[in-house]
Structures are given as C-alpha cells and as structure tokens.
Amino acid sequence: MIRKIPLTEAVGTRLAHDVTEIRPGEFKGPAFSQGHLVCEADLCRLQRLGKNHLYVIELEEDEIHENEAAVLLAAALAGEGVVWEDTPKEGRINLYAGHDGLLVVDTVALAAFNLIDEVMCATLHSYTPVKKGELVAGTRAIPLIMKRAVIERAAAIARQHGAVLRVLPLRAAKGGIVITGNEVFHGLIPDRFAPILEAKLRHLGAQVLGVSFAPDDAAQIAGAIRAHLEAGCTLILVSGGMSVDPDDVTRQGILQAGATEMHYGAAVLPGAMFLCAYLGEVPVLGVPACALHHPVTALDLVLPRVLAGERVGKRELALLGHGGLCRHCPECHYPRCSFGK
Numbered sequence: 001m002i003r004k005i006p007l008t009e010a011v012g013t014r015l016a017h018d019v020t021e022i023r024p025g026e027f028k029g030p031a032f033s034q035g036h037l038v039c040e041a042d043l044c045r046l047q048r049l050g051k052n053h054l055y056v057i058e059l060e061e062d063e064i065h066e067n068e069a070a071v072l073l074a075a076a077l078a079g080e081g082v083v084w085e086d087t088p089k090e091g092r093i094n095l096y097a098g099h100d101g102l103l104v105v106d107t108v109a110l111a112a113f114n115l116i117d118e119v120m121c122a123t124l125h126s127y128t129p130v131k132k133g134e135l136v137a138g139t140r141a142i143p144l145i146m147k148r149a150v151i152e153r154a155a156a157i158a159r160q161h162g163a164v165l166r167v168l169p170l171r172a173a174k175g176g177i178v179i180t181g182n183e184v185f186h187g188l189i190p191d192r193f194a195p196i197l198e199a200k201l202r203h204l205g206a207q208v209l210g211v212s213f214a215p216d217d218a219a220q221i222a223g224a225i226r227a228h229l230e231a232g233c234t235l236i237l238v239s240g241g242m243s244v245d246p247d248d249v250t251r252q253g254i255l256q257a258g259a260t261e262m263h264y265g266a267a268v269l270p271g272a273m274f275l276c277a278y279l280g281e282v283p284v285l286g287v288p289a290c291a292l293h294h295p296v297t298a299l300d301l302v303l304p305r306v307l308a309g310e311r312v313g314k315r316e317l318a319l320l321g322h323g324g325l326c327r328h329c330p331e332c333h334y335p336r337c338s339f340g341k
Helices: 040-048 066-077 107-114 148-159 193-203 218-230 250-256 298-307 314-319
Strands: 002-006 019-023 027-032 053-057 063-065 082-084 092-097 101-105 119-123 128-130 135-141 145-147 165-168 174-180 207-214 235-239 261-264 275-279 282-287
Touching (some): 063 148, 066 092, 066 119, 082 165, 101 298, 107 119, 119 148, 135 165, 193 207, 193 235, 235 250, 250 261
Antiparallel strands (some): 082 092
16 A cells, blocks of 8 residues: 655655656766665755655555566566666566577567466567677566556566577577589589578678589589588578579488478578578578678578577478568668568
8 A cells, every 4th residue: 555645744754666866968867775764854855856744654464565576577577697686666676698609589478478467468579689798688667656466467477488588698609601503513603691590690700611612503502511510510501502493402402412391482681592491400591692782681580499409490491581681771781670570
C-alpha cells in the first residue's frame, strides 16, 4: 500500500521511489534516490521540484516493490552468456552480453512474457552479433507496487522453455574454401572471392586452413571438398557455380562429396541462390556470386548462426524472408540495420 503524506511530515521517512530532476539541456536523473532518508535540509529542494507531498510504502504480504520485482525478472530472463547487476533503478535492470557472440532471443517466450500486465522486456533482434558488455535487453516492472503473484507468473513464463535471452559464443572453426569456375581455375581472370571469404571467416574468429580451386567439374569440386575434410576442416565455403546455367555444377559436386542434407535457396536478397549442406556434422555453405559485389548477403546472416552451433535447414532459410531484403544503403551499417532482422 502507498500512503500520501504532506511534505511537512516527511522528515524521517524514506522515499518510496526516485525523485527525478530535469534541467533542460543539462541534466535528467534522480535528485533523490529511492530509500533516501528525508531530512530538514531536503525540504526546500523538494519544493523547488514541485513536491508538496511524498509517499510512504507500507507493503502488504502479497505485494512487491518495483526494484525487487526487476531483480526477479532479470534473473528469469537471463540465460547463457547474459549478465546483469543487482542495481535496479526505478524498477529497471539492463542486461548485457557476458562475452562476444550471437544474441539469441526466444521470441515466442518473450511475447508471452510481455503479455503479462505490469512487466516488460525489450531486446535487440535475435541473431544480432554482439560484443562483451553490449546492452542486449532491458526489463522493468511498470507500477511502483504490484502483486507478487504477477511477478512470479511472469518469471515462470520466462523460464518455461529455458532462458529467453542467450549469447552464444562463436566456435573457432577451421575453415576450408573452394573457389569454382573454369575462368578462375585456368587463369583467365584473377580470383577475387577468396580474400572476401577469408576476411569474413577471420572476422568471426574462424581459422582458414586452406584455399583450393576447381573447374566447373562436379568430380573435381567433390575432390577439393573431401581434401579439406581430410585436412581437418570443420566448415567449408564453396563459391561460384550456384546459378541455373547448365555448367553450374557446384551443387552436384557437393552431393558427390557425400552431402546427406542440402538446402538450396534462401529467402534473402541479395543471396537467394545461397546453399547450406552438411557432410555429416560439417557445414558446407554455397556462396553465390552476389557476395563479390555486395558487402552483406545471405552468407553474413547464416555464417554466425552456424558458428554458434545452430543447424540451419530449410525452415531457418525460409524464415529469413522477414527482414531479408537489403536496402543497399550508400554506406553499409550492418548489423546496425534492419537486414536479416
């Protein structure tokens, strides 16, 4: 219960909530924090802030204060790789990445959580690459005082299917690259693909064990892929030969290498002809030619997820369609944009 008292009777009481001060262009924040013990010297400043009354909290057994509620909510929402501090302010707690990695949000559980009255959580988009210490979410209890049962219900929903928020580390994969195409293999044009793919792998912490070249011949492409497997590669990128021309035989080469699962086509532009296959547990990503000309394609959306240990199949490639249209901004700001979100 909250009881209202005149300012003249407030000396010796503790503030039930922060008292905010706003000085336009200079400052916005608590002039007095929740729990502050009011003394005579505070009264004039409180009056200048427009406070002629203060509030005293007298919690019933079934009630909870906003700050205590925020702690319970944060603990329920945070999973692997997500950290937070037990220092709530005005019923809010921020959650941060505990290490570099990929933020994964259980969006169904998040929606169920936010459907509970008097609580909320806002997050970055799922599958956003994040750095250690980066803000990934914020949660708060909305009223100053609420029923404890409401908070316990919200926390239970957050935990129901595991944590709502996780930051998955990217594994240090050993990558192999196969560049296909007669024109490159026979030296008619210089290769420009390998440096691009090497840079993308290294940016995400993967090691490049080797780069090989193959003509438009399925058997030779398969041989190059198997050679990388034998060298210990745990991830293989294959570029070129991904379109519909009769001499584009890269898919056949991947199948001949022993792929037991292959998904061709992603709901992404650029990158519709992207391919994701598996040789046992080793992912093989087929990179279409658009990656030569566009800084961000379907590869950039799928590669971090593969490195985070997710098995990407037809469903995952299909769901990329919502947000999978690049706006081709004059200056690329990915991942701080809508692409892939």
